Amino acid sequence: MTIKQIADPGHEFILPAARILMETFVELSPDSWPDMKSAESTVRECLEPGRVVLAAYDGQSLAGWTGARPQYGTTGWELHPIVVDIPYQGKGVGASLLRRLESEVKLLGGVTLFLGADDETGRTSLSGKNLYDNLWKEIDGIKNLAGHPYEFYIKNGYIIVGVIPDANGIGKPDILMAKRLL
Numbered sequence: 001m002t003i004k005q006i007a008d009p010g011h012e013f014i015l016p017a018a019r020i021l022m023e024t025f026v027e028l029s030p031d032s033w034p035d036m037k038s039a040e041s042t043v044r045e046c047l048e049p050g051r052v053v054l055a056a057y058d059g060q061s062l063a064g065w066t067g068a069r070p071q072y073g074t075t076g077w078e079l080h081p082i083v084v085d086i087p088y089q090g091k092g093v094g095a096s097l098l099r100r101l102e103s104e105v106k107l108l109g110g111v112t113l114f115l116g117a118d119d120e121t122g123r124t125s126l127s128g129k130n131l132y133d134n135l136w137k138e139i140d141g142i143k144n145l146a147g148h149p150y151e152f153y154i155k156n157g158y159i160i161v162g163v164i165p166d167a168n169g170i171g172k173p174d175i176l177m178a179k180r181l182l
């Protein structure tokens, strides 16, 4: 597996990257990228100047990709998105992409990498509840009910720094996570 930085907005990366984005989010967040057009537009946004995009290749095949953009000067960066094509999932590609993204962001002055991991489909114990009642206790006792990716980030050194209750509709929170880049 080779990880390459993509900077050219005309790169042949765009269509395979859009396909992976659309296909991997179908179940997780059905409305995010319902078609190739919306997915392609997100890939192009990620390639705008000042942002970082990294791609993992297995030979000529794109296995996954990730991106980040500065949101607080050059210190706080948002990871958006990270996706690994279905046949390549669970083989360490995501963790490798994340490690490399952290290094690249750090080189650009980043000290915090953060992200939002939506739970729109009842995959964690934070879904389907009024989180305003008992927010921090709920976060403390979070359970992964069906392969929600927050656990992927925990395994890679991120912690939950907050939740936006009902961000995606009643009972559908966004889980905010971050890591200090040392």
Ligand SMILES: CC(C)(COP(=O)(O)OP(=O)(O)OC[C@H]1O[C@@H](n2cnc3c(N)ncnc32)[C@H](O)[C@@H]1OP(=O)(O)O)[C@@H](O)C(=O)NCCC(=O)NCCS
Residues within 6 Å of the ligand: 024, 025, 028, 082, 083, 084, 085, 088, 089, 090, 091, 092, 093, 094, 095, 096, 116, 117, 118, 144, 147, 148, 149, 150, 151, 152, 153, 155
């Ligand atoms: C989440 C994703 C990027 C992880 O990439 P990956 O290559 O499959 O993950 P890795 O093989 O590098 O896994 C690293 C560790 O995280 C764990 N992990 C990965 N995805 C997980 C999930 N959804 N739930 C729980 N644990 C997960 C792995 O089991 C592994 O644990 P280990 O170190 O104890 O063996 C990938 O599965 C994906 O694209 N999923 C669909 C899109 C998505 O959820 N993107 C993130 C949205 S916020």
